[in-house]
Protein backbone atom coordinates (compact mmCIF):
# COMPACT_ATOMS: atom_id res chain seq x y z
CA UNK A 1 0.00 0.00 0.00
CA UNK A 2 2.95 2.31 0.52
CA UNK A 3 3.48 3.64 -2.93
CA UNK A 4 6.41 5.82 -3.67
CA UNK A 5 5.38 9.44 -3.45
CA UNK A 6 7.53 10.30 -6.41
CA UNK A 7 5.62 7.90 -8.66
CA UNK A 8 2.38 9.43 -7.55
CA UNK A 9 3.62 12.91 -8.23
CA UNK A 10 4.87 11.91 -11.66
CA UNK A 11 1.37 10.76 -12.42
CA UNK A 12 -0.33 13.85 -11.10
CA UNK A 13 2.00 16.01 -13.15
CA UNK A 14 1.48 14.12 -16.39
CA UNK A 15 -0.97 16.72 -17.62
CA UNK A 16 1.45 19.48 -16.93
CA UNK A 17 3.97 18.97 -19.69
CA UNK A 18 5.19 22.18 -21.17
CA UNK A 19 4.08 24.47 -18.39
CA UNK A 20 6.93 26.44 -16.93
CA UNK A 21 5.46 27.46 -13.60
CA UNK A 22 3.79 25.83 -10.70
CA UNK A 23 0.33 27.37 -10.47
CA UNK A 24 -2.65 27.11 -8.17
CA UNK A 25 -4.38 24.78 -10.57
CA UNK A 26 -1.59 22.39 -11.36
CA UNK A 27 -0.48 22.16 -7.75
CA UNK A 28 -3.81 21.08 -6.29
CA UNK A 29 -3.70 17.46 -7.40
CA UNK A 30 -0.10 17.14 -6.32
CA UNK A 31 -0.81 18.47 -2.88
CA UNK A 32 -3.55 15.92 -2.54
CA UNK A 33 -1.00 13.21 -3.21
CA UNK A 34 1.44 14.71 -0.73
CA UNK A 35 -1.25 14.87 1.91
CA UNK A 36 -2.24 11.30 1.26
CA UNK A 37 1.37 10.14 1.51
CA UNK A 38 1.65 11.87 4.86
CA UNK A 39 -1.58 10.34 6.15
CA UNK A 40 -0.55 6.88 4.97
CA UNK A 41 2.62 7.44 6.96
CA UNK A 42 0.52 8.22 10.08
CA UNK A 43 1.28 11.91 10.20
CA UNK A 44 -1.44 13.54 12.25
CA UNK A 45 -4.41 14.76 10.22
CA UNK A 46 -4.17 18.41 11.26
CA UNK A 47 -0.42 18.52 10.83
CA UNK A 48 -0.63 16.98 7.37
CA UNK A 49 -3.12 19.68 6.46
CA UNK A 50 -1.09 22.64 7.64
CA UNK A 51 2.04 21.11 6.17
CA UNK A 52 0.56 20.87 2.68
CA UNK A 53 -0.69 24.41 3.04
CA UNK A 54 2.86 25.60 3.73
CA UNK A 55 4.16 23.67 0.77
CA UNK A 56 1.51 25.21 -1.44
CA UNK A 57 2.63 28.69 -0.49
CA UNK A 58 6.26 27.85 -1.14
CA UNK A 59 5.58 26.17 -4.46
CA UNK A 60 3.30 28.76 -6.05
CA UNK A 61 4.92 30.77 -8.74
CA UNK A 62 8.18 28.88 -8.59
CA UNK A 63 9.93 28.59 -11.90
CA UNK A 64 10.39 25.10 -13.11
CA UNK A 65 13.93 24.65 -14.28
CA UNK A 66 14.35 23.02 -17.62
CA UNK A 67 16.53 20.35 -16.16
CA UNK A 68 14.06 19.05 -13.58
CA UNK A 69 10.53 17.89 -13.87
CA UNK A 70 7.94 19.82 -11.89
CA UNK A 71 7.27 16.68 -9.87
CA UNK A 72 10.88 16.55 -8.83
CA UNK A 73 10.89 20.16 -7.82
CA UNK A 74 7.80 19.54 -5.71
CA UNK A 75 9.42 16.57 -4.06
CA UNK A 76 12.37 18.70 -3.16
CA UNK A 77 10.21 21.42 -1.67
CA UNK A 78 8.27 18.86 0.32
CA UNK A 79 11.37 17.06 1.46
CA UNK A 80 13.21 20.19 2.57
CA UNK A 81 10.21 21.47 4.43
CA UNK A 82 9.86 18.12 6.17
CA UNK A 83 13.52 17.86 7.10
CA UNK A 84 13.41 21.35 8.53
CA UNK A 85 10.38 20.52 10.62
CA UNK A 86 12.13 17.45 11.97
CA UNK A 87 14.69 19.70 13.57
CA UNK A 88 17.80 20.87 11.77
CA UNK A 89 20.69 20.03 14.04
CA UNK A 90 21.37 17.05 16.24
CA UNK A 91 20.90 17.61 19.97
CA UNK A 92 22.71 15.17 22.21
CA UNK A 93 21.65 13.80 25.57
CA UNK A 94 22.38 16.05 28.54
CA UNK A 95 24.83 14.38 30.89
CA UNK A 96 25.42 17.18 33.36
CA UNK A 97 25.46 16.36 37.04
CA UNK A 98 27.23 13.70 39.01
CA UNK A 99 25.58 11.36 38.84
CA UNK A 100 23.54 12.51 35.85
CA UNK A 101 20.04 11.25 36.40
CA UNK A 102 18.03 10.12 33.37
CA UNK A 103 14.33 9.29 33.66
CA UNK A 104 12.68 7.10 31.03
CA UNK A 105 8.92 7.35 30.39
CA UNK A 106 6.34 6.15 27.88
CA UNK A 107 3.37 3.95 27.04
CA UNK A 108 3.21 0.20 27.65
CA UNK A 109 5.43 -1.85 25.38
CA UNK A 110 7.03 1.14 23.66
CA UNK A 111 10.55 -0.10 24.37
CA UNK A 112 11.60 1.69 27.57
CA UNK A 113 13.38 -1.18 29.28
CA UNK A 114 15.24 -2.19 26.13
CA UNK A 115 16.22 1.43 25.51
CA UNK A 116 17.48 1.77 29.09
CA UNK A 117 19.79 -1.17 28.44
CA UNK A 118 20.91 0.24 25.09
CA UNK A 119 21.63 3.66 26.54
CA UNK A 120 23.62 2.18 29.41
CA UNK A 121 25.65 0.19 26.94
CA UNK A 122 26.29 3.19 24.71
CA UNK A 123 27.32 5.44 27.58
CA UNK A 124 29.59 2.77 28.97
CA UNK A 125 31.35 1.79 25.78
CA UNK A 126 31.38 5.07 23.85
CA UNK A 127 31.61 7.68 26.60
CA UNK A 128 33.50 5.78 29.27
CA UNK A 129 30.72 6.27 31.80
CA UNK A 130 29.76 4.03 34.71
CA UNK A 131 26.00 3.73 34.57
CA UNK A 132 23.63 2.28 37.13
CA UNK A 133 20.30 0.93 35.86
CA UNK A 134 17.34 1.34 38.19
CA UNK A 135 14.27 -0.90 38.11
CA UNK A 136 11.30 1.31 38.99
CA UNK A 137 8.67 -0.73 37.15
CA UNK A 138 7.03 -2.43 40.12
CA UNK A 139 3.98 -3.62 38.18
CA UNK A 140 4.72 -5.52 34.99
CA UNK A 141 5.31 -9.22 35.58
CA UNK A 142 9.08 -9.89 35.48
CA UNK A 143 9.94 -6.28 34.59
CA UNK A 144 12.68 -6.22 37.20
CA UNK A 145 14.03 -9.55 36.04
CA UNK A 146 14.07 -8.28 32.46
CA UNK A 147 16.25 -5.30 33.41
CA UNK A 148 18.52 -7.56 35.46
CA UNK A 149 19.08 -9.84 32.46
CA UNK A 150 19.90 -6.85 30.25
CA UNK A 151 22.28 -5.43 32.87
CA UNK A 152 24.07 -8.73 33.03
CA UNK A 153 24.42 -8.90 29.25
CA UNK A 154 26.21 -5.55 29.14
CA UNK A 155 28.02 -5.74 32.46
CA UNK A 156 26.17 -2.83 34.05
CA UNK A 157 24.88 -3.00 37.65
CA UNK A 158 21.12 -2.92 38.21
CA UNK A 159 19.57 -1.47 41.34
CA UNK A 160 16.40 -3.27 42.46
CA UNK A 161 14.29 -3.45 45.57
CA UNK A 162 12.37 -6.68 45.20
CA UNK A 163 8.93 -6.49 46.71
CA UNK A 164 8.94 -2.68 46.99
CA UNK A 165 5.94 -0.90 45.50
CA UNK A 166 7.39 2.58 45.85
CA UNK A 167 9.21 3.89 42.77
CA UNK A 168 10.08 7.21 44.47
CA UNK A 169 11.91 5.45 47.29
CA UNK A 170 13.62 3.05 44.92
CA UNK A 171 14.87 5.90 42.74
CA UNK A 172 16.15 7.95 45.68
CA UNK A 173 17.92 4.99 47.21
CA UNK A 174 19.47 4.12 43.85
CA UNK A 175 20.93 7.62 43.54
CA UNK A 176 22.34 7.38 47.05
CA UNK A 177 23.93 4.05 46.12
CA UNK A 178 25.27 5.44 42.87
CA UNK A 179 27.13 8.14 44.78
CA UNK A 180 28.63 5.57 47.12
CA UNK A 181 29.63 3.22 44.33
CA UNK A 182 30.90 5.89 41.96
CA UNK A 183 28.27 5.46 39.24
CA UNK A 184 28.24 8.69 37.28
CA UNK A 185 25.00 8.05 35.37
CA UNK A 186 21.71 6.76 36.77
CA UNK A 187 19.14 5.46 34.28
CA UNK A 188 15.66 5.01 35.75
CA UNK A 189 13.39 2.56 33.92
CA UNK A 190 9.72 3.05 34.74
CA UNK A 191 6.49 1.15 34.16
CA UNK A 192 4.53 1.72 30.98
CA UNK A 193 1.52 3.97 31.54
CA UNK A 194 -1.34 5.52 29.62
CA UNK A 195 -1.37 9.31 29.53
CA UNK A 196 -4.98 9.32 30.76
CA UNK A 197 -4.19 7.16 33.77
CA UNK A 198 -4.05 9.93 36.37
CA UNK A 199 -2.78 7.78 39.19
CA UNK A 200 0.14 6.49 37.15
CA UNK A 201 0.92 9.93 35.75
CA UNK A 202 0.98 11.27 39.31
CA UNK A 203 3.40 8.53 40.21
CA UNK A 204 5.93 9.45 37.53
CA UNK A 205 5.55 13.15 38.34
CA UNK A 206 6.41 12.26 41.92
CA UNK A 207 9.53 10.41 40.78
CA UNK A 208 10.51 13.44 38.74
CA UNK A 209 9.98 15.82 41.65
CA UNK A 210 11.98 13.62 43.99
CA UNK A 211 15.03 12.89 41.83
CA UNK A 212 15.14 16.07 39.71
CA UNK A 213 16.44 14.33 36.60
CA UNK A 214 18.91 16.09 34.32
CA UNK A 215 17.26 14.46 31.35
CA UNK A 216 13.79 13.00 30.80
CA UNK A 217 13.32 10.91 27.68
CA UNK A 218 9.95 9.99 26.23
CA UNK A 219 10.04 6.62 24.46
CA UNK A 220 7.59 6.07 21.63
CA UNK A 221 6.92 3.24 19.22
CA UNK A 222 7.49 4.45 15.66
CA UNK A 223 4.48 2.43 14.49
CA UNK A 224 2.10 4.60 16.50
CA UNK A 225 -0.83 6.09 14.61
CA UNK A 226 -2.87 9.23 15.01
CA UNK A 227 -2.89 9.00 18.80
CA UNK A 228 0.83 9.88 18.97
CA UNK A 229 0.08 13.59 19.29
CA UNK A 230 -2.32 13.15 22.21
CA UNK A 231 0.05 10.94 24.13
CA UNK A 232 3.14 13.05 23.49
CA UNK A 233 1.29 16.17 24.48
CA UNK A 234 -0.03 14.68 27.73
CA UNK A 235 3.38 13.33 28.74
CA UNK A 236 5.01 16.62 27.89
CA UNK A 237 2.43 18.62 29.81
CA UNK A 238 3.07 16.48 32.87
CA UNK A 239 6.82 15.93 32.62
CA UNK A 240 8.18 18.61 30.30
CA UNK A 241 10.52 15.99 28.85
CA UNK A 242 13.81 16.85 27.15
CA UNK A 243 13.82 14.51 24.21
CA UNK A 244 12.15 11.71 22.32
CA UNK A 245 13.32 8.17 21.58
CA UNK A 246 11.77 6.56 18.52
CA UNK A 247 11.86 2.76 18.70
CA UNK A 248 11.41 -0.18 16.32
CA UNK A 249 12.58 1.71 13.26
CA UNK A 250 14.03 -1.54 11.94
CA UNK A 251 10.49 -2.31 10.78
CA UNK A 252 8.92 -0.95 7.62
CA UNK A 253 6.80 1.74 9.24
CA UNK A 254 6.98 5.16 7.63
CA UNK A 255 7.11 6.64 11.12
CA UNK A 256 4.98 9.71 10.55
CA UNK A 257 4.43 9.85 14.30
CA UNK A 258 7.89 11.39 14.50
CA UNK A 259 6.73 14.45 12.60
CA UNK A 260 3.53 14.70 14.58
CA UNK A 261 5.32 14.58 17.91
CA UNK A 262 7.99 16.97 16.81
CA UNK A 263 5.38 19.48 15.64
CA UNK A 264 3.20 19.20 18.68
CA UNK A 265 5.72 19.30 21.54
CA UNK A 266 8.71 20.86 19.81
CA UNK A 267 11.22 18.62 21.56
CA UNK A 268 14.12 17.04 19.69
CA UNK A 269 14.19 13.40 18.74
CA UNK A 270 17.47 12.24 20.22
CA UNK A 271 17.72 8.53 19.59
CA UNK A 272 16.25 5.86 17.37
CA UNK A 273 16.02 2.18 18.22
CA UNK A 274 16.76 -0.10 15.30
CA UNK A 275 16.58 -3.61 16.71
CA UNK A 276 16.17 -5.80 19.73
CA UNK A 277 19.88 -6.19 20.37
CA UNK A 278 21.47 -3.81 22.80
CA UNK A 279 23.74 -2.16 20.28
CA UNK A 280 20.85 -1.30 17.96
CA UNK A 281 20.72 2.38 18.94
CA UNK A 282 21.42 5.33 16.65
CA UNK A 283 21.36 9.07 16.71
CA UNK A 284 18.45 10.67 14.91
CA UNK A 285 18.89 11.92 11.34
CA UNK A 286 16.18 14.39 10.25
CA UNK A 287 16.95 13.98 6.54
CA UNK A 288 16.63 10.22 6.58
CA UNK A 289 13.42 10.44 8.53
CA UNK A 290 12.00 12.86 5.96
CA UNK A 291 12.84 10.42 3.15
CA UNK A 292 11.27 7.63 5.08
CA UNK A 293 7.99 9.39 5.79
CA UNK A 294 7.65 10.19 2.11
CA UNK A 295 8.73 6.72 1.05
CA UNK A 296 11.36 8.09 -1.25
CA UNK A 297 14.53 6.76 -2.72
CA UNK A 298 17.20 9.04 -4.02
CA UNK A 299 15.03 11.55 -5.79
CA UNK A 300 16.25 14.40 -3.62
CA UNK A 301 19.89 14.01 -4.46
CA UNK A 302 18.85 13.71 -8.09
CA UNK A 303 17.16 17.08 -7.94
CA UNK A 304 20.08 18.61 -6.12
CA UNK A 305 22.45 17.56 -8.90
CA UNK A 306 20.20 18.92 -11.63
CA UNK B 307 -11.28 9.09 33.94
CA UNK B 308 -10.96 9.01 30.21
CA UNK B 309 -11.22 12.10 28.10
CA UNK B 310 -12.12 10.86 24.69
CA UNK B 311 -14.20 13.22 22.65
CA UNK B 312 -17.13 11.49 21.09
CA UNK B 313 -17.06 11.25 17.34
CA UNK B 314 -20.72 12.04 17.30
CA UNK B 315 -20.13 15.12 19.42
CA UNK B 316 -17.62 16.21 16.80
CA UNK B 317 -19.95 15.40 13.94
CA UNK B 318 -22.80 17.19 15.63
CA UNK B 319 -20.62 20.23 16.08
CA UNK B 320 -19.57 20.03 12.45
CA UNK B 321 -23.08 19.98 11.16
CA UNK B 322 -24.69 22.54 13.41
CA UNK B 323 -27.09 24.70 11.46
CA UNK B 324 -27.10 22.39 8.48
CA UNK B 325 -29.98 20.35 7.35
CA UNK B 326 -28.33 18.40 4.58
CA UNK B 327 -25.26 16.28 4.19
CA UNK B 328 -22.99 18.35 1.98
CA UNK B 329 -19.31 18.35 1.07
CA UNK B 330 -18.34 20.14 4.23
CA UNK B 331 -20.02 17.55 6.37
CA UNK B 332 -18.29 14.80 4.43
CA UNK B 333 -14.94 16.58 4.85
CA UNK B 334 -15.47 16.64 8.56
CA UNK B 335 -16.37 13.03 8.53
CA UNK B 336 -13.12 12.31 6.73
CA UNK B 337 -11.14 14.09 9.42
CA UNK B 338 -12.88 12.17 12.16
CA UNK B 339 -12.32 8.78 10.58
CA UNK B 340 -8.70 9.39 9.71
CA UNK B 341 -8.03 10.66 13.22
CA UNK B 342 -9.26 7.29 14.50
CA UNK B 343 -6.61 5.51 12.36
CA UNK B 344 -9.17 4.21 9.90
CA UNK B 345 -6.75 5.14 7.10
CA UNK B 346 -7.25 7.05 3.86
CA UNK B 347 -8.36 4.13 1.73
CA UNK B 348 -11.00 2.77 4.08
CA UNK B 349 -12.16 6.28 4.91
CA UNK B 350 -12.70 7.04 1.23
CA UNK B 351 -14.56 3.77 0.90
CA UNK B 352 -16.89 4.66 3.75
CA UNK B 353 -17.43 8.18 2.46
CA UNK B 354 -18.13 6.90 -1.03
CA UNK B 355 -20.81 4.62 0.30
CA UNK B 356 -22.37 7.46 2.22
CA UNK B 357 -22.20 9.77 -0.79
CA UNK B 358 -24.04 7.14 -2.80
CA UNK B 359 -26.77 6.96 -0.24
CA UNK B 360 -26.95 10.72 -0.06
CA UNK B 361 -27.46 11.04 -3.80
CA UNK B 362 -29.95 8.20 -3.85
CA UNK B 363 -31.92 9.74 -1.04
CA UNK B 364 -31.91 13.43 -1.92
CA UNK B 365 -33.52 14.44 1.28
CA UNK B 366 -31.20 12.74 3.70
CA UNK B 367 -30.60 15.08 6.59
CA UNK B 368 -27.70 15.25 8.93
CA UNK B 369 -29.69 13.63 11.70
CA UNK B 370 -29.74 10.40 9.77
CA UNK B 371 -26.01 10.52 9.12
CA UNK B 372 -25.00 9.07 12.47
CA UNK B 373 -27.11 5.99 12.03
CA UNK B 374 -25.98 5.43 8.47
CA UNK B 375 -22.36 5.90 9.38
CA UNK B 376 -22.55 3.27 12.10
CA UNK B 377 -24.30 0.92 9.74
CA UNK B 378 -21.70 1.32 7.01
CA UNK B 379 -18.74 0.78 9.35
CA UNK B 380 -20.33 -2.19 11.04
CA UNK B 381 -20.95 -3.70 7.64
CA UNK B 382 -17.25 -3.42 6.74
CA UNK B 383 -16.52 -5.45 9.85
CA UNK B 384 -19.40 -7.74 9.10
CA UNK B 385 -19.30 -8.47 5.40
CA UNK B 386 -16.37 -10.78 5.77
CA UNK B 387 -16.74 -13.05 8.64
CA UNK B 388 -19.57 -14.96 10.20
CA UNK B 389 -20.89 -13.80 13.51
CA UNK B 390 -19.34 -12.65 16.74
CA UNK B 391 -18.17 -15.62 18.76
CA UNK B 392 -20.37 -16.74 21.62
CA UNK B 393 -18.03 -16.50 24.56
CA UNK B 394 -14.79 -18.08 25.70
CA UNK B 395 -16.13 -21.21 24.15
CA UNK B 396 -14.26 -23.91 22.24
CA UNK B 397 -15.34 -26.50 19.71
CA UNK B 398 -15.93 -30.00 21.12
CA UNK B 399 -12.96 -32.25 20.45
CA UNK B 400 -10.98 -35.02 22.09
CA UNK B 401 -7.78 -33.22 21.27
CA UNK B 402 -6.57 -29.96 22.77
CA UNK B 403 -7.53 -26.79 20.89
CA UNK B 404 -4.22 -25.16 20.04
CA UNK B 405 -3.85 -21.39 19.84
CA UNK B 406 -0.61 -19.90 18.60
CA UNK B 407 -0.16 -16.23 19.45
CA UNK B 408 1.93 -14.04 17.14
CA UNK B 409 2.68 -10.36 16.60
CA UNK B 410 5.30 -7.63 16.49
CA UNK B 411 7.26 -6.56 19.58
CA UNK B 412 5.48 -5.25 22.62
CA UNK B 413 1.89 -5.37 21.36
CA UNK B 414 0.63 -7.43 24.31
CA UNK B 415 0.94 -11.08 23.27
CA UNK B 416 2.07 -12.47 26.62
CA UNK B 417 -0.43 -10.40 28.59
CA UNK B 418 -3.26 -11.45 26.27
CA UNK B 419 -2.28 -15.08 26.83
CA UNK B 420 -2.44 -14.60 30.59
CA UNK B 421 -5.90 -13.06 30.25
CA UNK B 422 -7.10 -15.75 27.84
CA UNK B 423 -5.92 -18.46 30.22
CA UNK B 424 -7.87 -16.83 33.03
CA UNK B 425 -11.05 -16.59 30.95
CA UNK B 426 -10.82 -20.13 29.63
CA UNK B 427 -10.18 -21.45 33.09
CA UNK B 428 -13.12 -19.50 34.45
CA UNK B 429 -15.21 -21.12 31.70
CA UNK B 430 -14.21 -24.50 33.10
CA UNK B 431 -11.52 -25.40 30.56
CA UNK B 432 -8.28 -27.14 31.32
CA UNK B 433 -5.52 -24.83 30.05
CA UNK B 434 -1.81 -25.42 29.33
CA UNK B 435 0.59 -22.62 28.35
CA UNK B 436 3.80 -22.94 26.34
CA UNK B 437 6.70 -20.46 26.68
CA UNK B 438 8.02 -20.45 23.12
CA UNK B 439 9.41 -16.93 23.44
CA UNK B 440 12.87 -18.08 24.40
CA UNK B 441 14.50 -14.91 23.09
CA UNK B 442 13.40 -11.79 24.95
CA UNK B 443 14.96 -11.10 28.33
CA UNK B 444 12.76 -12.58 31.09
CA UNK B 445 9.94 -13.47 28.68
CA UNK B 446 9.72 -16.93 30.26
CA UNK B 447 9.60 -15.48 33.79
CA UNK B 448 6.84 -13.12 32.69
CA UNK B 449 4.67 -15.94 31.39
CA UNK B 450 5.50 -18.03 34.49
CA UNK B 451 4.12 -15.24 36.68
CA UNK B 452 0.94 -15.22 34.61
CA UNK B 453 0.66 -19.01 34.83
CA UNK B 454 1.04 -18.82 38.62
CA UNK B 455 -1.50 -16.04 38.87
CA UNK B 456 -4.08 -17.94 36.88
CA UNK B 457 -2.93 -21.27 38.29
CA UNK B 458 -2.45 -23.17 35.07
CA UNK B 459 0.55 -25.30 34.09
CA UNK B 460 3.33 -23.83 31.95
CA UNK B 461 5.70 -25.83 29.78
CA UNK B 462 9.04 -24.13 29.34
CA UNK B 463 12.71 -24.63 28.61
CA UNK B 464 15.63 -22.27 29.16
CA UNK B 465 16.28 -18.94 27.48
CA UNK B 466 17.78 -19.50 24.05
CA UNK B 467 16.15 -22.93 23.57
CA UNK B 468 14.54 -23.83 20.24
CA UNK B 469 11.00 -22.42 20.26
CA UNK B 470 9.71 -25.24 18.04
CA UNK B 471 10.95 -27.75 20.56
CA UNK B 472 9.13 -25.91 23.37
CA UNK B 473 5.94 -25.95 21.31
CA UNK B 474 6.38 -29.69 20.68
CA UNK B 475 6.86 -30.36 24.40
CA UNK B 476 3.87 -28.25 25.30
CA UNK B 477 1.52 -30.08 22.96
CA UNK B 478 2.79 -33.47 24.07
CA UNK B 479 2.30 -32.57 27.71
CA UNK B 480 -1.14 -31.07 27.06
CA UNK B 481 -2.23 -34.15 25.18
CA UNK B 482 -1.02 -36.43 27.96
CA UNK B 483 -2.89 -34.33 30.53
CA UNK B 484 -6.06 -34.27 28.48
CA UNK B 485 -6.05 -30.48 28.30
CA UNK B 486 -8.85 -28.60 26.50
CA UNK B 487 -6.79 -25.70 25.27
CA UNK B 488 -3.12 -24.93 24.67
CA UNK B 489 -1.82 -21.41 24.19
CA UNK B 490 1.66 -20.91 22.75
CA UNK B 491 3.49 -17.61 23.33
CA UNK B 492 6.00 -16.58 20.67
CA UNK B 493 8.68 -13.91 20.64
CA UNK B 494 7.76 -10.52 19.26
CA UNK B 495 9.13 -10.07 15.76
CA UNK B 496 8.88 -7.42 13.11
CA UNK B 497 7.14 -8.77 10.04
CA UNK B 498 9.88 -7.63 7.66
CA UNK B 499 12.43 -10.02 9.18
CA UNK B 500 12.35 -13.04 6.95
CA UNK B 501 14.26 -15.45 9.17
CA UNK B 502 12.11 -14.75 12.16
CA UNK B 503 8.95 -15.15 10.12
CA UNK B 504 10.21 -18.50 8.83
CA UNK B 505 10.75 -19.59 12.41
CA UNK B 506 7.00 -19.18 12.97
CA UNK B 507 6.21 -21.45 10.05
CA UNK B 508 8.57 -24.00 11.57
CA UNK B 509 6.93 -23.83 15.02
CA UNK B 510 3.63 -24.32 13.30
CA UNK B 511 4.67 -27.39 11.36
CA UNK B 512 6.37 -29.04 14.33
CA UNK B 513 3.13 -28.84 16.31
CA UNK B 514 1.41 -30.96 13.67
CA UNK B 515 3.61 -33.88 14.63
CA UNK B 516 1.80 -34.03 17.96
CA UNK B 517 -1.66 -32.81 17.01
CA UNK B 518 -2.09 -33.09 13.22
CA UNK B 519 -4.82 -30.45 13.07
CA UNK B 520 -2.85 -27.92 15.13
CA UNK B 521 -2.75 -24.98 15.36
CA UNK B 522 -6.51 -24.52 15.34
CA UNK B 523 -6.12 -20.83 15.72
CA UNK B 524 -3.35 -18.39 14.89
CA UNK B 525 -4.09 -15.25 16.84
CA UNK B 526 -2.40 -12.08 15.59
CA UNK B 527 -2.18 -9.45 18.32
CA UNK B 528 -2.32 -5.83 17.15
CA UNK B 529 -1.63 -2.84 19.37
CA UNK B 530 -4.69 -0.57 19.30
CA UNK B 531 -2.50 2.51 19.02
CA UNK B 532 -0.70 1.28 15.89
CA UNK B 533 -1.33 3.23 12.72
CA UNK B 534 -1.29 2.14 9.10
CA UNK B 535 1.63 -0.23 9.59
CA UNK B 536 -0.86 -2.70 11.06
CA UNK B 537 -1.84 -3.49 7.45
CA UNK B 538 1.65 -4.72 6.65
CA UNK B 539 1.68 -6.68 9.89
CA UNK B 540 -1.57 -8.41 8.98
CA UNK B 541 -0.28 -9.11 5.50
CA UNK B 542 3.09 -10.58 6.44
CA UNK B 543 1.92 -12.61 9.42
CA UNK B 544 -0.90 -14.02 7.33
CA UNK B 545 1.60 -15.01 4.68
CA UNK B 546 3.81 -16.81 7.18
CA UNK B 547 1.20 -18.39 9.44
CA UNK B 548 -2.30 -18.05 8.00
CA UNK B 549 -3.61 -15.84 10.74
CA UNK B 550 -7.16 -16.85 11.64
CA UNK B 551 -8.14 -14.26 14.25
CA UNK B 552 -7.12 -10.86 15.57
CA UNK B 553 -6.83 -9.45 19.07
CA UNK B 554 -6.72 -5.68 19.50
CA UNK B 555 -5.03 -4.46 22.69
CA UNK B 556 -4.65 -1.30 24.75
CA UNK B 557 -8.09 0.04 23.90
CA UNK B 558 -8.26 1.47 27.41
CA UNK B 559 -6.13 4.35 26.12
CA UNK B 560 -7.15 7.23 23.85
CA UNK B 561 -6.35 5.37 20.62
CA UNK B 562 -9.42 4.11 18.80
CA UNK B 563 -8.04 1.09 16.96
CA UNK B 564 -9.81 2.17 13.80
CA UNK B 565 -7.20 0.43 11.69
CA UNK B 566 -8.93 -2.94 12.23
CA UNK B 567 -11.90 -1.82 10.19
CA UNK B 568 -9.82 -1.76 7.04
CA UNK B 569 -7.85 -4.84 8.02
CA UNK B 570 -10.82 -7.06 8.65
CA UNK B 571 -12.40 -5.76 5.46
CA UNK B 572 -9.32 -6.39 3.35
CA UNK B 573 -8.02 -9.63 4.84
CA UNK B 574 -11.32 -11.16 5.90
CA UNK B 575 -9.92 -12.01 9.31
CA UNK B 576 -12.31 -11.58 12.22
CA UNK B 577 -11.39 -9.58 15.31
CA UNK B 578 -12.00 -11.93 18.21
CA UNK B 579 -10.76 -10.22 21.37
CA UNK B 580 -10.03 -6.76 22.69
CA UNK B 581 -7.63 -5.87 25.52
CA UNK B 582 -8.75 -3.10 27.82
CA UNK B 583 -6.20 -3.09 30.61
CA UNK B 584 -3.35 -4.94 32.28
CA UNK B 585 -5.29 -7.13 34.69
CA UNK B 586 -6.33 -10.69 33.94
CA UNK B 587 -10.00 -9.89 33.56
CA UNK B 588 -9.25 -7.05 31.10
CA UNK B 589 -10.02 -9.01 27.95
CA UNK B 590 -13.34 -9.00 26.17
CA UNK B 591 -14.90 -10.78 23.27
CA UNK B 592 -15.00 -8.38 20.34
CA UNK B 593 -18.51 -7.25 19.53
CA UNK B 594 -18.82 -5.35 16.26
CA UNK B 595 -21.74 -3.21 17.25
CA UNK B 596 -20.17 -2.28 20.56
CA UNK B 597 -16.85 -1.52 18.90
CA UNK B 598 -18.46 0.77 16.35
CA UNK B 599 -20.46 2.34 19.15
CA UNK B 600 -17.31 2.90 21.24
CA UNK B 601 -15.49 4.32 18.25
CA UNK B 602 -18.18 6.98 18.42
CA UNK B 603 -18.61 7.43 22.15
Ligand SMILES: Nc1nc2c(ncn2[C@@H]2O[C@H](COP(=O)(O)OP(=O)(O)OP(=O)(O)O)[C@@H](O)[C@H]2O)c(=O)[nH]1
Nearest residue numbers: 108109110111112113114192248273274275411412
Ligand atom coordinates in the same frame (compact mmCIF):
# COMPACT_ATOMS: atom_id res chain seq x y z
N1 LIG C 1 12.66 -4.72 16.59
C1 LIG C 1 12.80 -3.93 17.65
N2 LIG C 1 12.27 -4.31 18.81
C2 LIG C 1 12.42 -3.50 19.88
C3 LIG C 1 13.11 -2.27 19.82
N3 LIG C 1 13.08 -1.71 21.05
C4 LIG C 1 12.39 -2.57 21.84
N4 LIG C 1 12.00 -3.66 21.15
C5 LIG C 1 11.20 -4.81 21.59
O1 LIG C 1 9.92 -4.35 21.97
C6 LIG C 1 9.39 -5.13 23.00
C7 LIG C 1 9.01 -4.25 24.16
O2 LIG C 1 10.19 -3.67 24.68
P1 LIG C 1 10.37 -3.30 26.22
O3 LIG C 1 11.71 -2.67 26.36
O4 LIG C 1 10.03 -4.44 27.07
O5 LIG C 1 9.24 -2.20 26.32
P2 LIG C 1 8.76 -1.39 27.62
O6 LIG C 1 8.39 -0.03 27.17
O7 LIG C 1 9.78 -1.49 28.68
O8 LIG C 1 7.47 -2.22 28.00
P3 LIG C 1 6.63 -2.12 29.38
O9 LIG C 1 7.64 -2.06 30.48
O10 LIG C 1 5.80 -3.34 29.38
O11 LIG C 1 5.82 -0.88 29.27
C8 LIG C 1 10.45 -6.16 23.32
O12 LIG C 1 10.17 -7.34 22.59
C9 LIG C 1 11.72 -5.52 22.80
O13 LIG C 1 12.68 -6.50 22.44
C10 LIG C 1 13.64 -1.87 18.54
O14 LIG C 1 14.23 -0.80 18.36
N5 LIG C 1 13.45 -2.74 17.50
Ligand SMILES: Nc1nc2c(ncn2[C@@H]2O[C@H](COP(=O)(O)OP(=O)(O)OP(=O)(O)O)[C@@H](O)[C@H]2O)c(=O)[nH]1
Nearest residue numbers: 108109411412413414415416417494556581582583
Ligand atom coordinates in the same frame (compact mmCIF):
# COMPACT_ATOMS: atom_id res chain seq x y z
N1 LIG D 1 -3.14 -0.54 29.07
C1 LIG D 1 -2.96 -1.76 28.53
N2 LIG D 1 -1.74 -2.32 28.56
C2 LIG D 1 -1.60 -3.55 28.01
C3 LIG D 1 -2.67 -4.25 27.41
N3 LIG D 1 -2.19 -5.43 26.96
C4 LIG D 1 -0.88 -5.46 27.27
N4 LIG D 1 -0.50 -4.33 27.92
C5 LIG D 1 0.83 -3.95 28.42
O1 LIG D 1 1.70 -3.82 27.31
C6 LIG D 1 3.03 -4.16 27.67
C7 LIG D 1 3.55 -5.21 26.71
O2 LIG D 1 2.78 -6.40 26.90
P1 LIG D 1 3.37 -7.85 26.63
O3 LIG D 1 2.28 -8.81 26.88
O4 LIG D 1 4.65 -8.05 27.33
O5 LIG D 1 3.63 -7.74 25.07
P2 LIG D 1 4.31 -8.82 24.11
O6 LIG D 1 3.65 -8.66 22.79
O7 LIG D 1 4.29 -10.14 24.74
O8 LIG D 1 5.79 -8.24 24.05
P3 LIG D 1 7.11 -8.99 23.48
O9 LIG D 1 7.01 -10.40 23.93
O10 LIG D 1 8.23 -8.22 24.08
O11 LIG D 1 7.02 -8.82 22.00
C8 LIG D 1 2.95 -4.63 29.11
O12 LIG D 1 3.31 -3.55 29.96
C9 LIG D 1 1.49 -4.97 29.30
O13 LIG D 1 1.08 -4.85 30.65
C10 LIG D 1 -3.96 -3.61 27.38
O14 LIG D 1 -4.96 -4.12 26.86
N5 LIG D 1 -4.05 -2.36 27.95
Ligand SMILES: [Mg+2]
Nearest residue numbers: 112113137143
Ligand atom coordinates in the same frame (compact mmCIF):
# COMPACT_ATOMS: atom_id res chain seq x y z
MG1 LIG E 1 9.62 -2.12 30.66
Ligand SMILES: [Mg+2]
Nearest residue numbers: 415416439445
Ligand atom coordinates in the same frame (compact mmCIF):
# COMPACT_ATOMS: atom_id res chain seq x y z
MG1 LIG F 1 5.81 -11.51 25.14
